[in-house]
Amino acid sequence: MESRQPNSTDEIDLDHATSARRIQRLSSHLNPPLLDGAGAETAVSLMACAARAKLEVDTEQLSKYMRGRYRDVQQGVYDYFNSRHELQTPIEISKDEHRELCMRQLMGLVREAGIRPFRYVVDDPAKYFAILEAVGSVDMSLGIKMGVQFSLWGGSVLNLGTKKHRDKYFEGIDNVEYPGCFAMTELHHGSNVQGIQTVATFDPMKDEFVVDTPNDGAIKWWIGNAAVHGKFATVFAKLMLPTHDTKGVSDMGVHAFIVPIRDMKTNKPLPGVQIHDCGHKVGLNGVDNGALRFRSVRIPRDNLLNRFGDVARDGKYTSPLPSINKRFAATLGELVGGRVGLAYSSVGVLKIAVIIAVRYSLLRQQFGPPKQPEISILDYQSQQHKLMPMLASTYAFHFATSHLVDTYGEMKKTHDEELVGDVHVLSAGLKAYVTSYTAKSLSTCREACGGHGYAAVNRFGSLRNDHDIFQTFEGDNTVLLQQVAGYLLKQYKEKFQGGTLSVTWNYLRESMNFYLSQPNPVTARWEGQDHLRDPKFQLDAFRYRTSRLLQSVAVRLQKHSKTLGSFGAWNRCLNHLLTLAESHIETVILAKFIDAVRSCPDEKSRAALKLVCDLYAMDRIWNDIGTYRNVDYVAPNKAKAIHKLTEYLCFQVKNVAKEMVDAFDLPDYVTRAPIGMQAAEDAYTVYTQYAGF
Template sequence: MEQKKQNPKAEDETQVVSRRIQRISLHITPIPRPLHDHDSNLGLLPCARREKLEVETEKLSVYMRGKYRDIQEKIYEYFNARPELQTPVEILKDEHRELCWRQMYGLIREAGIRPLKYVVEEPAKYFAIVEAVGAVDISLGIKLGVQYSLWGGSVINLGTKKHKDKYFEKIDSLEYPGCFAMTELHHGSNVQGIQTVATFDPITDEFTINTPNDGAIKWWIGNAAVHGKFASVFAKLMLPTHDAKGVSDMGVHAFIVPLRDLKSHQALPGIEIHDCGHKVGLNGVDNGALRFTSVRIPRDNLLNRFGDVSRDGKYTSSLPTINKRFAATLGELVGGRVGLAYSSVGVLKIANTIAIRYSLLRQQFGPPKQPEISILDYQSQQHKLMPMLASTYAFHFATVYLVEIYSQMKMTHNEQLVGDVHALSAGIKAYVTSYTAKSLSVCREACGGHGYAAVNRFGTLRNDHDIFQTFEGDNTVLLQQVAADLLKQYKEKFQGGTLAVTWNYLRESMNTYLSQPNPVTSRWEGAEHLQDPKFQLDAFRVSSYHWLLLKNHRHKHSNLLYFLTSVIFLLTVPDI
């Protein structure tokens, strides 16, 4: 009798072990064809069937990507048809750089994508291109951005017709690969503090570019280490004084400086180029360091949209001060920040897609003697991924809106829009890139041990995206700028100044809430009201208003010491 009672138990244990081994083998067996062709082989259980998904994905794709879907699909089709251009999991730095160059060269020369045209005429289409190539390899997206948004964009936006006529086609066709040489070893965020100098020589009608010390070496310059032939070099423009005994500092300007011989590709006289080496991520981008020693360039190489020097050494500008010229210069370069926010959302989309698809297919635990269930059916997994998915949609539409007003700004040059784009791009870039960086770790953890496999991309995405929090504006510095802008808008409200369109909610919140001592808690407290999006928006508005009121009161004693001791409090203002 005892033997008979033990047999069913032994059989049950054998079946359990057998089933577990079978399922484990399904997870580690290579799948030669696309996943959707092998649903039956994966042994999907009813709880995880794809029939659960009732979304019409084709319509959703069209809605989300709009009229730029076709060019993104063209890019995906190009790379899908060329396995040799797809970045392998294991690749050395030098090989990755050359592959990244071949990827970009093929995209431009073979696929016929010409991004610089869209940088000028249709920025939204350009950003859609960058998002698509970033899905192939983030290094490729950044390298493309350096070539077209930074190097090409600086020539087009800071130069005049003579520069566009000379450089546009050759930049667009990759005949003139270039760099954007702004950051220095000792100065990154503080651009006005850069030390590279460009001194005008009225005798030869040239500028002489010099790196005065090691701290002024241009550092982390994309495209510089291997491929760049030119650079937009940001330097202080120095003009000889009338008595020729000294020089006058006219502020930071941009200059086109040839780096390498167009035929031999050797560094030109006076130019030292060094490799910044292996990085945490983005190793397909050849970051380098540049030192200039008495490098002479023609006067015409000054990008002179906001300030010019005549043959006899006289400086002219439509903008009266160094600060106004500097602000105008940086204002024309804000597109890089807009694009980075847009690309960060693209990375978040990829991570969400991988984690949610895996969670749907992965089965773990379940009722006794019943099939295991999809881990996406667990509330704990939903709690990790579903708010992130909702945020991804929100960020998508936020960055689409940012691109729309950026495009309007480029067409109209409206001063109010310029201020709006500057503040919004700073806030959105800082918030979105920080959120994405944290979410990449959450997505990796949500996929358990399989998420740690390099082939599943989380490690690469996390490493490549990490620097998004630093370049195009350190996130902490950007949030400080947003806080300062909000305080400025608050101050102008009570001095009769005009509020920027984005911050008009301040005026509305005054009318609604100043008459109530505690406008949020004094209203209804029922579930329907508390879940009403309008109430939630109102709550955020009144919260931001009271924080601004508090910060403005403290800011009455404004000085550097106050700023340094209260910056943590100021950084909370943009988050609200």
Template sequence: MEMKILSDSDDRVVRRIRMLTLHLRGADQSSTDMAEEGPRNLAPVPCARANRVSVITSELSSYMRGNHRDVQERIFQFFESRPDLQTPVSISMEDHRELCMRQITAIVRDCGIRPFRHLFDDPDKYFAIMEAVGAIDMSIGVKMGVQFSLWGGSVANLGTKKHKDKYFEGIDNLDYPGCFAMTELFHGSNVQGIQTTATFDPNTDEFVINTPNDGAIKWWIGNAAKHGKFATVFAKLILPSLSTESNVTADMGVHAFIVPIRDMDTHETFPGVEIQDCGHKIGLNGVDNGALRFSLVRIPRDNLLNRFGDVSRDGKYTSDLPSINKRFAAVLGELVGGRVALAYSSMSVLKVSVTIAVRYSLLRQQFGPPEKPEISILDYQSHQQKLMPMLASTYAFHFATNYMVQQYAEMKKSHDEFLIGDVHALSAGLKAYVTSYTAKSLSVCRESCGGHGYAAVNRFGSLRNDHDIFQTFEGDNTVLLQQVAGDLLKQYQKKFKGGTFSATWNYLKDSMGSYLSQPNPVTSRWEGEEHLRDPKFQLNAFRYRTSRLLQTVAVRLNKHSKTLGNFGAWNRCLNHLLTLAESHIETIILERFIEAIKNCPDRSTSVVLKLVCDLFALDRIWNDIGTYRNVDYVAPNKAKAIHKLTEYLCFEVRGVAKELIDAFDLPDLATRAPIGLRSQAYTSYTQLVGF
């Protein structure tokens, strides 16, 4: 028995040495070395051996890019033909704002692309357009989102036919540039706490829009400082008493109103409307953010966006929804498209930054064995572990955000109640998770490119600065994750009331029973590669973690609420709740990745996607290995095997990194960084500085 243990230990040491040797020798000798290792090694399963994975980039790219690549190529070709519309590396705030407006106008009027129509007829195409323009300059994407998704979307989704008839065409052709005035100086995420008022005056059949104090000034309003002529203003609807003998008023909750802010002809600010410029920002300086204060500004009663609540000529309020909270939820539910756009756009930013970092890491050579040529920095294990899980995550996010867009499009068609709730939770969670991950990854990409990553022309600074606000607007990420956790807890309660689960949470039906039982002492020790790369094991591990987090936080909340009250208990368990939400979103992402592999029609493409998916899943499990170890879901030997296999999968993905990056099909106009070009990177770089 002792001899057997000694033999196993020696064998593991030899296998580890051989694996490390592969990193130094490169993949060309991998076939021979793997054959020598025998059946007990940690080499990948046959479909993913480094020398046997073949990537047909055109097939992978075709599967990735969807049905609307034609409109993206049309945008890229248009900007290629118009150097005057391309954003220079160095530009002042004022010039950037004017250029950004010219860029959007040119897309609509010269290129003939009308994004606003697609937002309703074909949302998938709308988001494809947003991805393309955002790759050219993120300010274009954000300003376009303000015009069409926020200002235009609020009119179309919160208004009725009379509003669409009056405003749709002007929004679509940019005759009516507008703003979305929700956030206030004192209130951002807590929209129900906003203080701006809209008081109905039955004598004149008007609403009076008023900013009661400085805390109620509308703040960070895109399009307001320079170009906007209208604003959708969110305010508390105040109705006076119908009795002439009473001064009592009724607060009907937050509603949206169309408020003209500048004259259509002269562009002068209307009386009672005060607009100030929020000034230079960390990023996105092509977007003109402003602050709005209203001093008893009168607007017609018809300017109330009255889909969910209306006021008659005599001051009577009517709504199909019985309470302020239900009306508020309905209003916010119709504005979910902004979160969908941010999650999708953030994924696109990650594609660009990973492309630049990986291409440079393949190009840059540094050190190597004695008397041998220098090797690519991506051949170093440490560099692989920085960038390859990030590349795998980019692919995972691609399929998850595409699924979210499809669900959003279906929701807009069907108006199905379950689907509306599903998309709301999914968009909140993905927006928070993807934007946070991308923000961290941008810094890692910059560092992985060394000093050259610090050059402005190589874009990491502008990408990082422009993207940073994605974590905050359309809902602060911490707040959005709390919404996801809250929805999970509602689903948990339904479990015990015999209710129906919506699609996103469907896995909880089984997991709350089976996954919360005592971990199997046999499977917790399985360390074979076939088992670790089995999608069933990976999904079960993700689901188990989410289910256990859900159960334990429910118990904690129940315990603390008895002494601290509901709010105090929630605050006491807040970090636990955020971890729960992130775990759930990771589970959904993995599910969509696995589903995308199953649906892939090309065998070689599905094989390489499976390799990438395995890295994503095992890297996430390893990053949270403490959770699995604490409950004995993973035994020590299995944890070591997961770590080893994750390292090796990084090495394997490195072998096809170029093809995986090329499959994003980003033109040089989109990446633009000299160190991230498809070819002649150093030549372009030196020419830019004058050599």
């Protein structure tokens, strides 16, 4: 088809004027403030200059701000394993060899390197989680085994027991003389802990509890440390007390008991304890997961972890809490540290993957303009779109989980009820959101590195397989997000009944009516870069979305409850509820990221963090732009400006991507991927050496 030609000078001028306006509008979307208002005739050249402009990032200062006060203790972990080559996990290793190596690694860390994580589980949780992240970077199986020993088995003794338990078991747990398990999950029950079927019946004649597995569904399953190394287990069971009525026994609810499972000298299972191996897994094969069945196993009455419920010699039950549900909630509340650790460690895994993918994308070159040199694959917009929002998210998650760790530590010190509720829900939400995001990102990083990402030596396969279960244990992610949604609805109800709101939910308390009001038709059209990069606009957008979702799901639940009942209504609205929970968690993450940017003392680091913070915010808004468009929160032209700004920020972050991943401060001997080495010139040399060249 023949193109239409202008037929007059006026038409040519009009076309030029229209083009100029379009260029000017585009420049206002994409350019930094110094370009705003630039004439159309200079806009393109100024944009080219801006594209070449690059932030100066002081990697050392940024790293210092990121890693904080526990940088030295993490470096101690790295240095120890770097000096002990026989303790480094090889690329190819059998399940049984990996399990034994993992145990030697743990023993070496504690007894040879003198790093004693158990000392910090209660007294300095932030230091404990810093060690856990570093250990997981060495080998994720080792990180999980350490978590089972100190956080789950040891943590249950400290948090659910009393002084007599601490005095008896602390030293043995600390030096790994008492390796132990955490036996909560059953073959038929995982997330629904109150439904577990294992029973512990008190025998007043012998002053003992008798632990029984009543059926195959009650076999304790997936119990870390059980298959090979565990000598003790914290067993969760229904506490049954004998009565003088026709029932014979009274169910006092789920309690925790210390049950010895192996002979301390021979390592053989004790009488009545059957131990089986859960076998080869998709990942984490350095962890010896096993199954436990108990057949009339007798334990002393003192082995009841009795902080929230106790049985006297005469069989009388006492508790500081009035009901089974409150005791159960208090018990699980004390075990929330596992979720905190998983969320924090998952960010550590994401850092490694992003480092490898970004460095390789800067190194690898292919294609390019005709008759010109090849360009790095990170110069391609598609690669930037894959990796730069991920890099921004990694920073966002780092600050959000660091805040969670600090809040958890404060909760352990003060036992403040408001903080307890805050940590419970925030840990559930961040664990679910971060581990799901990391799992998807690991596959994206593998694909972004092409065929070389498929080589086992470059780690994406092992990272992906080992991390995958993070989405399931310590609470299935879908179940945890429902807890977040349920808590939001509770807060929403209390808001309109005049109640108070806890710290994390401040924006609901302070501005709920504002966020539920009709969008301002003027601000809905604002599309300047200063506006879009304003933290207030970004937070308002996130909070508005969450508030709308919360209001609409509350209305839907009320409507469906009339015909379906509360359970049926919840199930009918489940996808809506999950979206609400994710929206709220994204809001919290952004708020903590903005706080971290403002608090950064180094000007250059603050500018770099502001850039990736803006990308995190714009990327999330653009990913859900349909929601904002549907309620006219964002006008069409503003939506286009958000899209363009997101692409531009991806490009700008690409320019400092090397410095941003270097600031994670993970040595090559920790990332251990030839294609992800810090010195690009060494990458192919080391990689080919693995193949024998």
